[in-house]
Amino acid sequence: MDAAIRQANRRLARRLVLAAVAAGGLGFALVPLYDVFCAVTGLNGKTGGAVSAGAVAPGTADAARWVTVELAGNAMPGLSWEFGAKRNRLRVHPGEMVTVAYYVKNPTDRPLSGRAVPSVSPGWAARHFKKVDCFCFKRQQLAPGETREMAVTFFISPELPAEVRALALSYAFYPIEDGS
Amino acid sequence: MTAATNAASHDTQHGHPTGLWRWLTTTNHKDLGTLYLTFALVMFLVGGVMILLVRAELLLPGLQVLDPNLYNQLVTLHGLVMVFGAIMPAATGLNNYLIPLMIGAPDMALPRVNNWGFWILPPAAVMLLLPFFLAFFGVGDGAAAGGWTLHNSPLSLQAGIGMDFTILAVHLLGISSVSGAINVIVTVFNMRAPGMTLTKMPLFVWSWLVTAVLIVLVLPVLSAVVTMLLTDRHFGTHFFIAAGGGDPIMFQHIFWFFGHPEVYIVVLPFWGLLPHILATFARKPVYGYKAQIYAFWGVGILGSIVWAHHMLTSGMPLAGNLYFMYATMSVSIPTAVLIFCWIATIWRGSMTFETPMLFALGAIAMFGIAGLTGLVLPDVAANAQYHNSYFVVAHFHYPFFGTAVLVMMAAAYYWLPKMTGYMYDEKLGRLHFWLTLVFFNVTFVPQFFAGLDGMPRHVADYALRFTEFNVISSVGAFLLGAVQLLFLYNIVQSIRGRGARATDRVWEGAEGLEFTLPSPPPYHSFTTPPVVK
Numbered sequence: 004m005d006a007a008i009r010q011a012n013r014r015l016a017r018r019l020v021l022a023a024v025a026a027g028g029l030g031f032a033l034v035p036l037y038d039v040f041c042a043v044t045g046l047n048g049k050t051g052g053a054v055s056a057g058a059v060a061p062g063t064a065d066a067a068r069w070v071t072v073e074l075a076g077n078a079m080p081g082l083s084w085e086f087g088a089k090r091n092r093l094r095v096h097p098g099e100m101v102t103v104a105y106y107v108k109n110p111t112d113r114p115l116s117g118r119a120v121p122s123v124s125p126g127w128a129a130r131h132f133k134k135v136d137c138f139c140f141k142r143q144q145l146a147p148g149e150t151r152e153m154a155v156t157f158f159i160s161p162e163l164p165a166e167v168r169a170l171a172l173s174y175a176f177y178p179i180e181d182g183s
Numbered sequence: 184m185t186a187a188t189n190a191a192s193h194d195t196q197h198g199h200p201t202g203l204w205r206w207l208t209t210t211n212h213k214d215l216g217t218l219y220l221t222f223a224l225v226m227f228l229v230g231g232v233m234i235l236l237v238r239a240e241l242l243l244p245g246l247q248v249l250d251p252n253l254y255n256q257l258v259t260l261h262g263l264v265m266v267f268g269a270i271m272p273a274a275t276g277l278n279n280y281l282i283p284l285m286i287g288a289p290d291m292a293l294p295r296v297n298n299w300g301f302w303i304l305p306p307a308a309v310m311l312l313l314p315f316f317l318a319f320f321g322v323g324d325g326a327a328a329g330g331w332t333l334h335n336s337p338l339s340l341q342a343g344i345g346m347d348f349t350i351l352a353v354h355l356l357g358i359s360s361v362s363g364a365i366n367v368i369v370t371v372f373n374m375r376a377p378g379m380t381l382t383k384m385p386l387f388v389w390s391w392l393v394t395a396v397l398i399v400l401v402l403p404v405l406s407a408v409v410t411m412l413l414t415d416r417h418f419g420t421h422f423f424i425a426a427g428g429g430d431p432i433m434f435q436h437i438f439w440f441f442g443h444p445e446v447y448i449v450v451l452p453f454w455g456l457l458p459h460i461l462a463t464f465a466r467k468p469v470y471g472y473k474a475q476i477y478a479f480w481g482v483g484i485l486g487s488i489v490w491a492h493h494m495l496t497s498g499m500p501l502a503g504n505l506y507f508m509y510a511t512m513s514v515s516i517p518t519a520v521l522i523f524c525w526i527a528t529i530w531r532g533s534m535t536f537e538t539p540m541l542f543a544l545g546a547i548a549m550f551g552i553a554g555l556t557g558l559v560l561p562d563v564a565a566n567a568q569y570h571n572s573y574f575v576v577a578h579f580h581y582p583f584f585g586t587a588v589l590v591m592m593a594a595a596y597y598w599l600p601k602m603t604g605y606m607y608d609e610k611l612g613r614l615h616f617w618l619t620l621v622f623f624n625v626t627f628v629p630q631f632f633a634g635l636d637g638m639p640r641h642v643a644d645y646a647l648r649f650t651e652f653n654v655i656s657s658v659g660a661f662l663l664g665a666v667q668l669l670f671l672y673n674i675v676q677s678i679r680g681r682g683a684r685a686t687d688r689v690w691e692g693a694e695g696l697e698f699t700l701p702s703p704p705p706y707h708s709f710t711t712p713p714v715v716k
Contacts, residue, residue, distance in 0.1 A: 012292040012369050019365040019399055026400050030407025033437050034422060079426065120425050126498035177426030 064098040065161050071169040072159070076105055082117045082178035084109055084145070089152070097161040105138065105153045105174070109145035116144040119174040128167045131160040142179055199706065207302070210294030211706060212279050217602075218301050219276025224674070226268030226308065227588075228667070233261040235664050242657040244647055254643035255328035256315055256345070262331025263349070266449060267356045268308055270583065273591050274452035275300075275363045278391045280602065282367065284697035284704060285385045287376025287713045292369040293362075300362040307355035314345035330641055332438055333412065340416055340424065347416070350409045357406045364398035367391050376696075378715035385695055386475055390455025393479045397444050397451075401487070405441040408434065432497055439490035447486040450582050451479060453590035454521060457543055459695065460597050461525055464540035465532025466692040471524035478524075481517035489514060492561040496570045504563045511561035518554055522547065537690070538612030542593030545620045549585025556581065556631070571641075574634025577627045584623060592619070592670065599677050600685035604703040607677040611669055618666040625659030 072095055074088035085108040095101050109115055119139040123129035138153035145151060159170065199205060209215060237257050240248045249257065279297065283290055291297050315326040324343040327333065333349065371384070371392050411422040412434070421427025423434045458469045469475070491497075492511040495504050525547055534540070556578040560569055569575060592615075600606050633652040638645055645653065676682060685702040696715070700708055 008292075008373055011373050015369045015372060016293055016296070016365055019368055023361050023365070023399050023403050027403035027407045030404035030437060030441075031411070033404070033440060034411075034433060037433060037436060118426075127500050175425065 063161060064096045066096055068097055068165075069094045070097060070159050070163065070167065072101075072103075073169065073171040074103060074105075075171065075173040076119070076176065077174070078107075078117075078176045079178070082115065082176055083111055084115070084117065084176060086174075086176050095159060097159045097163055100135070100156065100158045102154050102156045105155065106150065107143065107145065107153060107176070108150040109147060112147045114144060114146050116142055116179045117176045118142050118179055119176045122173050122175070124171045124173070125167070128163060128170060131163040131167075132170055132172065133158050133160055139174060208298070210290070210298050212283050212291045212294070212297065213602075213704065213706065213708075215291075215297050215301050216276045216278075216280030219272045219279055219304075221276075222301075222304055222308075223269050223273035223276055224671075226264050226272070228671075229312075230261050230264035230269055231664050231667065233257045233264065235660060237261065238657040238660040240643055241645070241653050243654070244645055244650055246644055249643065251643040252325060252328060255330075255641065256326040258641060259327050259330055260312065260315060263311060263327075263352075264308075265583070266331065266445070267353075267360075268304075268311075270449050270587050270591070271360060272304060274391075274394070274449075274587075275360070277387075277456070277591075277594060277598075278363075278367055278452065281598065281697060282370060282388055282391065283374070284700065284708060285388055285695055286371070286374065286379050287696050287709050287715060288370060288374035289707065289710050289712075291366050292374050293366045296362050297366055300359045300366070303355045303359045307352045307359065310348050310355065311352040314343075314348045318345075332435075332442060333409070334435060334438065340412075347413065350413050353409050354406055357402045360398050360402050364395035364402075367395040368399070371395075376709065376712040376715055382473070382476075383715060386458045386469065386472065387452070387455040389476050390451045390479050393483045394448050394451045397448050397483050397487070401441045401444045401448075404437065405445075408437040408441065411437075432494070435494050435497065436491065439493045443490040443493065444483075444487045446579075446582065447482055450587050451482065453546075453587045453594075454479070456590050456594045457525055457546065458528060460539050460543040460593050461528045462694065463597070463690050463692040464537060464543075465529040465534050467528060467532040468694075469524075470527035470530075471520070474520055475524050478517040478520040481520075482514060485510065485514045485517065489561075492566075495561070495563055495566040501563075508561045508563045512558060515554055515558055518550075522551065522554075537596075538607070538609060538616055539593045539597035541613060541616040542589050542596065545616065546586050546589035546593065549581050549589060549620075549623075553578065553581030553585055569634065571639055572634035573630040573638045573640055576640050577630035577634060580627050584627075589619070589623075592616075595670075595674065597690075598697075599674065600682075600689045601697060601702050601704070603677045603680070604685055604701075605677050605680045606682035606685050607673045608682060611673050615666060615669040615673065618669070619663065622659050622663035622666060626656050626663050627659075629653070629656045629659075 071092060073092050074090065076087045078084040078086040085106075087106065089104040089106055093101070093103065118141075121134070121137070121139050123132045134155060134157045136154065136156040138155065143151070143153070155172075157172075163170075199211070200208060206214065206218060209218075234257070236249065237254060240246070240254055279291065282288070312326070314323050317323050318325040323345060326345040327342060327349040328345065329342060333346070371388060375381075375384070411420065414420040415422050415424055415429070421429040423429045423431050425431060458475065462469045489507055489511040491499060491503065492507045495507065499507075529544075536544075556574070559565055560575065560578060596607060596612055629652040633645075633649050633656075636649065636652075638649045638652070687701050688698045689702060690698075696709075696713060697704070699713065
C-alpha cells in the first residue's frame with residue numbers, strides 16, 4: 004500500500020471510530036430521549052403526576068357510571084415492612100373525589116425509610132387516574148415497631164374511555180438508603 | 184498461473200512466520216479469514232452441543248437431565264454463542280477472505296486492526312463460557328441465565344457473577360465486531376482496483392457494506408445498554424431500577440434498538456452470497472443487481488425502526504403498537520424484492536444441482552417460511568397468542584439456521600475448493616444437504632404447533648399435551664446435530680487434499696475476480712491491482 008492510501012485509510016477509520024463512539028453515546032441518550040418522546044406525544048402508560056384539587060370542578064361526578072378500583076401494595080425485597088391497602092376494592096363514579104387508606108408497619112428493630120412507586124393498569128388508561136394527594140409523593144420513615152395509616156386522594160377523569168370498567172392501583176415500596 | 188505458484192503459496196512464500204507464531208501475528212486477510220471461519224465452526228459445534236442437552240431435557244415432560252438453572256444457562260449460552268460466536272464470525276471470516284479478492288485489493292485496509300479484532304474473540308468466548316464451568320467447582324452460581332437478550336431485567340440485576348462475565352464478554356465481542364466493520368467500510372471505499380466502481384462491486388461486498396454500517400451504528404448501543412446494566416448492578420445507578428425512578432422496560436427498548444437491526448446484521452451478508460451461487464449454477468448473470476442493492480439498504484433502514492415489535496405485549500399504547508406492526512410488515516417489501524430477484528436469476532437458466540446450489544435453493548425456501556411466519560408475529564391482535572411461545576423460537580430459527588447457516592454451508596462448499604485447492608466429496612455434500620434440510624424441518628415445524636398450542640419458551644418442563652411435538656422435535660435435533668459431522672468430515676477431507684484438484688475457476692459458470700486467481704490463491708494476491716473493465 005502506498006502512503007497516500009494508507010493515510011486515507013487512517014482518516015476514514017478515525018471518522019468511523021468517532022461514529023461508533025457517537026452511537027454509544029446515543030445508547031445512553033436514549034434513556035432521556037424516550038421520556039421526552041413520551042412526554043411530547045403523550046404515548047406512555049405512566050400515571051400523571053400530582054394534580055391540584057381545583058383541576059376538577061365539584062359536581063362533575065358522573066353518577067350514572069361506576070368504575071371498580073382495585074388496590075394493591077407490596078413491600079419490595081430489602082424493605083421488610085408489612086404493607087397493603089385497608090380495602091382491596093371499591094366502586095367509584097368518574098369525577099368523584101375519593102380518599103383511600105393504606106397501612107404500613109415496620110416490624111423490625113431498626114428505623115427504616117422507603118418510597119412507594121405507583122403503577123396503574125391497564126397502562127393505556129393510566130393517565131385518567133388522577134392523584135391529588137398521595138403518600139407516594141414523599142419519603143416515609145418508620146421507627147422500630149411503628150404503624151402508620153397513609154392516605155391517597157384521587158379521582159378518575161370522566162374522560163376515561165367507556166369500555167374501561169376497572170382500574171388497578173398498585174404500589175411497590177422500595178427501601179431508601181440513609182443519606183439519599 | 185502455474186502449479187509452481189500454487190506449491191510455493193502453501194508455506195514458504197515471502198518467508199512469513201510459520202507455526203503458531205504465524206497465526207498469532209498474521210495480518211494477512213486469508214489467514215485471518217481462515218481463523219475466523221475455524222473459530223466460527225468450533226463455536227457452531229459448541230453451541231450445537233449445548234442445545235442438544237436442552238433438547239434432551241425437553242424430550243419428555245418432567246426433569247430428567249438438567250435442573251432448571253442449568254437449563255436456563257444452556258439456553259442463554261446457546262443463543263449468545265450462536266449469534267456472536269458462530270454466525271457473525273463466520274460472516275466476518277468470509278468478508279476477510281473474499282472481499283479483497285472480489286474487489287482486487289491486496290489485503291484489508293487495516294491489517295493490524297484485523298488481527299486484533301480476531302484475537303479478542305477467543306478470550307471473549309472463554310469469558311462467556313467460564314462461569315458455566317466454574318459453577319461445577321463451586322465457584323459462583325453459573326453463567327447468565329436470563330436468555331440471550333439478558334432481557335429479564337430483575338433476573339439480570341440479581342444474577343450472580345455469570346452476568347458480569349457476560350457483560351464484559353459482550354463488550355469484547357462488540358469491539359471486535361465494530362473494528363471488523365470499520366475495516367470493511369474503509370476497504371470498500373479506499374481499496375478497490377481501478378475500474379471496480381461501486382456499481383460493479385459484487386453483491387456480497389454490497390451486502391457487507393450495509394451490514395458494516397449497521398454494526399457501526401447499533402453495536403455500540405448494545406455496549407451502552409450492558410454498561411448501564413453493569414452500573415445498575417454494582418455502582419448504584421438506577422437506569423432500570425424502578426426504586427430509583429428507572430424503568431425496567433427501558434432496558435428492553437434500548438436492547439431491541441440494537442437487537443432488531445442485529446437480526447439483519449446476522450442475515451444480510453448471507454443474502455449477499457446467494458446471488459453469486461445462484462448465478463453460477465444457473466449459468467446466467469445476476470438478475471436485478473441494482474434492485475438487490477436498494478433492497479439491502481431498504482432492509483437496513485426499515486430494520487432499524489421496528490425494534491418494539493419484540494415488545495408488543497409490554498403495555499405500549501395502541502398507537503405505538505400499530506406503528507410497529509405496520510413498519511415491521513413493510514420490511515417484507517424489500518425482502519420480497521430479493522426473493523423475486525433470486526428466482527428470476529435462476530429462471531430458465533441451465534441449472535445444475537451441485538451441493539452449493541442445493542443449499543442455496545433450500546435456503547431460499549426456508550427464507551420464505553421465515554418471512555411468512557414473521558409476517559404474522561407483528562400482528563398486534565395475534566401477537567398476544569404468539570408472544571414468548573415456541574412459535575417465536577421456531578420462527579427465528581428459519582432466518583438464522585434456515586437462511587444464514589444454510590447459505591453459510593452453501594458458501595463453504597462453493598469457495599472451499601478455491602481456498603484449499605481441492606474439491607470436497609460431492610456425494611457426501613449432497614447427502615449432508617438433504618439430511619440437514621429434512622431434519623431441520625423435523626426439528627422446528629413441530630415447535631410452530633407447540634407454540635400455537637401455548638407452549639412457553641425458556642421453561643425446562645412442559646405440560647403433558649406437548650409431549651408428541653417435543654419428542655419429534657428432539658429426535659429431529661439429535662439427527663440434525665449428528666448430520667453436521669458429515670460437514671466437518673467433508674471440510675477436513677478438502678483441507679487435507681483428499682479430493683480432486685480444483686481448477687482456477689472451480690465451477691463452470693463462476694464469475695468474479697477471485698476465480699481469476701489460482702486455487703488456492705497465493706499468500707499475497709493482487710499486489711498489482713487487476714484492471715476491471
